[in-house]
Amino acid sequence: MQLDIDITGKSFVSAAGKPHQVLADISFSLATGEVGVVVGPSGCGKSTMLRILAGLDPSYQGRIARPAGARLAMVFQEPRLLPWRSVEDNVRLAAPNADDARLATLFSVLELNAHRDHYPGELSLGLARRVALARAFAVEPDFLILDEPLASLDDALAARLREEIATLVGSRPMITLLVTHSLDDAVRLGDKLILLSARPARLLHTLPIAVPRAPRDEQAIAAIRADIVRLNLANSSGPMDPDGQRQ
Ligand SMILES: Nc1ncnc2c1ncn2[C@@H]1O[C@H](COP(=O)(O)OP(=O)(O)OP(=O)(O)O)[C@@H](O)[C@H]1O
Numbered sequence: 001m002q003l004d005i006d007i008t009g010k011s012f013v014s015a016a017g018k019p020h021q022v023l024a025d026i027s028f029s030l031a032t033g034e035v036g037v038v039v040g041p042s043g044c045g046k047s048t049m050l051r052i053l054a055g056l057d058p059s060y061q062g063r064i065a066r067p068a069g070a071r072l073a074m075v076f077q078e079p080r081l082l083p084w085r086s087v088e089d090n091v092r093l094a095a096p097n098a099d100d101a102r103l104a105t106l107f108s109v110l111e112l113n114a115h116r117d118h119y120p121g122e123l124s125l126g127l128a129r130r131v132a133l134a135r136a137f138a139v140e141p142d143f144l145i146l147d148e149p150l151a152s153l154d155d156a157l158a159a160r161l162r163e164e165i166a167t168l169v170g171s172r173p174m175i176t177l178l179v180t181h182s183l184d185d186a187v188r189l190g191d192k193l194i195l196l197s198a199r200p201a202r203l204l205h206t207l208p209i210a211v212p213r214a215p216r217d218e219q220a221i222a223a224i225r226a227d228i229v230r231l232n233l234a235n236s237s238g239p240m241d242p243d244g245q246r247q
Pocket residue numbers: 012013020022040041042043044045046047048049077199
């Protein structure tokens with residue numbers, strides 16, 4: 001299965017009636033088993049692109065070839081849980097066919113067991129993000145879209161959740177596309193880095209990461225990190241802190 005993206009333009013019309021170009025030329029492909037990591041400056045159009053790829057926004061120029069019949073799950077930039085449903089019900093509603101054993105594994109991997117009966121209003125942002133991840137993985141997607149799933153979490157929690165995402169992504173064949181501002185996410189989770197320019201976003205580079213994700217050791221990670229920083233600085237798009245700190 002393969003996802004082929006060839007966007008040539010996307011504009012919004014402002015309240016004053018003026019066109020506001022958000023996306024220019026972006027084309028890349030991802031195959032099953034691959035994790036694409038999208039980086040680009042804040043406001044460049046990443047979430048807009050993800051909505052287009054998810055089929056939520058049909059008004060753009062270009063072509064997207066999604067694998068036929070692919071089951072899609074998306075983790076939005078904000079967790080978007082149903083406030084009047086418990087954590088468990090939020091997940092079950094999204095994935096009515098998920099069996100109890102599967103849900104138990106997910107709740108346990110994402111450390112949500114103590115929160116099954118809580119309501120979204122009772123959760124911290126970090127917990128709400130984990131519920132959004134559980135909901136996405138419960139669907140057993142063929143195509144998973146993650147929009148800054150680890151943003152605004154402290155470094156320790158982000159690192160733990162990153163490992164959990166890596167475990168879940170590695171647990172079944174799917175196409176994954178993740179947006180992040182964190183160099184750590186890119187080097188530890190990605191198979192292909194997709195570097196976007198400032199708005200209107202255009203593709204600056206795709207950087208395939210040859211070393212497979214699972215056996216990537218600290219030395220390989222340092223080399224990948226240096227490549228990314230070099231590319232990033234060469235393009236002065238500045239979406240990432242070279243120290244890998246979260247923004
Ligand atoms: N529904 C909309 N109507 C009008 N303009 C929009 C709409 N959605 C996004 N935009 C504009 O498109 C541009 C890109 O927004 P988008 O949310 O895609 O950026 P982003 O790269 O995801 O940013 P961030 O890193 O801050 O999440 C912004 O200028 C934004 O104001």
